[in-house]
Amino acid sequence: MxxxxxxxxxxxxxxxxxxxxxxxxxxxxxxxxxxxxxxxxxxxxxxxxxxxxxxxxxxxxxxxxxxxxxxxxxxxxxxxxxxxxxxxxxxxxxxxxxxxxxxxxxxxxxxxxxxxxxxxxxxxxxxxxxxxxxxxxHDSALRRSGAKPGDWIYVTGTVGDAGAGLDILKGELEAEQAAADFLIKRHQYPSPQVVAGTALRRAASACIDVSDGVLGDLRHILHSSHCGALLHVDKLPLSEALRSSVSPQRAIEYALTAGDDYELLFTVAEDFKSQVETAFSSFNVNATCIGQVTGAVNKVELKLNNSPYRYEGAGGFEHFNAK
Ligand SMILES: [Mg+2]
CATH class of the missing domain: 3.30.1330.10 (PurM-like, N-terminal domain)
Incomplete structure (x- = not known):
């Protein structure tokens, strides 16, 4: 042919x-x-x-x-x-x-x-x-650059699944069949958050999709917006499949640093918070508030149950500077 x-x-x-x-x-x-x-x-x-x-x-x-x-x-x-x-x-x-x-x-x-x-x-x-x-x-495109100190940080859906799914495919992680199927599907067939994106026009102050992990993509927003962030790792939305397959610490690491989830990570000023939450519930899209933008430029402070969270993953850092 x-x-x-x-x-x-x-x-x-x-x-x-x-x-x-x-x-x-x-x-x-x-x-x-x-x-x-x-x-x-x-x-x-x-x-x-x-x-x-x-x-x-x-x-x-x-x-x-x-x-x-x-x-x-x-x-x-x-x-x-x-x-x-x-x-x-x-x-x-x-x-x-x-x-x-x-x-x-x-x-x-x-x-x-x-x-x-x-x-x-x-x-x-x-x-x-x-x-x-x-x-x-006109005048409604979402950017990475509009986040301001005090804005709330949200993420749609659940995070960390695709990274775990990839590790299962590579034979580096084992999980029960149903959980493994779910995590692999999240890696192979991600759902782009098209409806969420259009719902956030003129409401979100900054937005990015999660392709590199919550931490890496949050860093892009902070860098473009000249801000910092306080992130509550215990608030990260984790699927039942992920939580049942790995330790709580590992689940958080997948969410923070594994990519390919293709959820939306966005910031919302206090004045738009209820409007965004109403819009999302009417569209049946989950969005979880995971932290707040701060004025500490390019610094991310991680907390677990309001105590400092020590991140022990690759590179081992607690606070870090955005690129
Ligand atoms: Mg992107």
């Missing part, structure tokens, strides 16, 4: 069809329409076999996650996803592999009414790059 036929067969229909796609796949470039009074948000992410996913990964999971991480970045900006494009490098043309890959690719795009509008397929080591684009109304 030639590349041309391959693209025709697996990618040409582009999944969900949108009215704002004037010209989609099949021409030299896609032509799309941006709504009036909205800005275009653009993000891109590359996943390389052996670096970002295990070489023997299920192609459905690889494609799903590549879409999910891009939609998560749009969500962190408060943007509603619209279009993706895909650049795929594959060592050989395996139709079963491609069928499974496209199944994973279109799962979230169907759910969020996102259309694949273009891309490129080349022969080479397995890797894929997805570019996602979406809309955000």
């Amino acid at each position: 030639k590349e041309f036929d391959l693209i025709d067969r697996f990618f040409k229909h582009g999944g969900h069809q949108r009215k704002d796609v004037i010209i989609g796949i099949g021409d030299d470039a896609a032509i799309t329409q941006i709504p009036a009074n909205q800005y275009l948000a653009t993000t891109t992410d590359t996943l390389v076999s052996g670096v970002h996913f295990l070489p023997d990964s299920d192609p459905r999971a690889v494609a799903y996650k590549a879409v999910a991480v891009n939609l998560s970045d749009l969500a962190a900006m408060g943007a509603e996803p619209a279009w993706i494009s895909l650049s795929l490098s594959i060592p050989d043309i395996n139709q079963d592999w491609l069928a499974s890959f496209t199944e994973g690719l279109y799962e979230l795009t169907q759910y969020y009414s996102v259309q694949l509008i273009g891309g490129d397929t080349v022969s080479g080591p397995l890797a894929l790059t997805i570019t996602a684009q979406g809309f955000v109304p």
